[in-house]
Amino acid sequence: MGISTFRWKTKYGQPNWERISWLYMRLSGLVMFLIVTFHLLYMHMVVRVENLTFQNIVDRWNGPYGLAWKTLDTALLIFGLTHGYNGVRWSIDDYVHHRGWNLVLKMLLYIVGSILMIAGALAIFVGPGSLV
Amino acid sequence: MGALVETLRYVISYRGTEGHWAWLLHRLSGLGIALFLSMHIISIFSVGLGPRVYNFLHEVLYVSAPAKVLEVFLIFGVLFHAANGMRIIVIDFFPGLGKYQRTIVRIELLVVILVFIPAAIITLQGVL
Numbered sequence: 100m101g102i103s104t105f106r107w108k109t110k111y112g113q114p115n116w117e118r119i120s121w122l123y124m125r126l127s128g129l130v131m132f133l134i135v136t137f138h139l140l141y142m143h144m145v146v147r148v149e150n151l152t153f154q155n156i157v158d159r160w161n162g163p164y165g166l167a168w169k170t171l172d173t174a175l176l177i178f179g180l181t182h183g184y185n186g187v188r189w190s191i192d193d194y195v196h197h198r199g200w201n202l203v204l205k206m207l208l209y210i211v212g213s214i215l216m217i218a219g220a221l222a223i224f225v226g227p228g229s230l231v
Numbered sequence: 232m233g234a235l236v237e238t239l240r241y242v243i244s245y246r247g248t249e250g251h252w253a254w255l256l257h258r259l260s261g262l263g264i265a266l267f268l269s270m271h272i273i274s275i276f277s278v279g280l281g282p283r284v285y286n287f288l289h290e291v292l293y294v295s296a297p298a299k300v301l302e303v304f305l306i307f308g309v310l311f312h313a314a315n316g317m318r319i320i321v322i323d324f325f326p327g328l329g330k331y332q333r334t335i336v337r338i339e340l341l342v343v344i345l346v347f348i349p350a351a352i353i354t355l356q357g358v359l
């Protein structure tokens with residue numbers, strides 16, 4: 100898992116991006132083992148999903164620990180999206196060997212990923228209700 | 232796409248052991264979580280659009296009965312992916328442990344199920 104069919108040759112002296120991507124999956128995985136498990140168990144078991152209303156989010160982001168929550172949510176966004184979409188990229192390389200389709204799917208993945216990164220950051224930093 | 236069909240054929244016919252099933256479940260849970268995450272970011276983006284849009288999406292995508300059932304799959308997927316990811320990291324950095332990996336997979340699955348069962352019961356309260 101994780102050795103890309105298409106980027107497997109590296110030029111001498113150039114950084115091996117697939118190796119860096121392999122290492123990144125381990126490091127971001129370690130970070131997310133802590134923060135995603137906390138996020139999941141806290142939001143689902145302590146707060147409860149049905150109580151996660153608009154007001155609940157406003158109270159948390161604008162409350163006394165707002166900066167801490169926003170930092171955590173930003174970390175979840177960055178690590179989750181990059182780790183998750185890199186995994187999808189590996190899967191595309193594993194299963195779609197037609198060069199054209201491989202390229203099309205990965206380009207689509209990068210476009211959707213960039214849009215989601217911007218959308219997530221806007222939600223956290225622009226403030227509840229202020230995008231209208 | 233031929234590679235995908237080939238893979239599906241191998242997945243069904245390959246009589247692998249714990250390592251194979253762990254690998255397969257890791258990939259399926261990973262792809263599932265990536266799909267959920269994409270939806271999750273869009274629904275959280277709607278916080279910026281005000282309470283009416285957000286609360287509507289929240290009700291449909293997270294609180295409705297079908298969403299609650301999917302949530303149980305999500306919880307299992309995240310718990311398994313997290314535990315199995317730790318196994319992968321440990322074996323990558325301590326390859327000597329590779330010979331015990333079948334045992335490690337069994338222990339990992341036991342821990343996941345022990346956390347998952349109460350979480351699933353709590354999640355499905357009010358639905359069942």
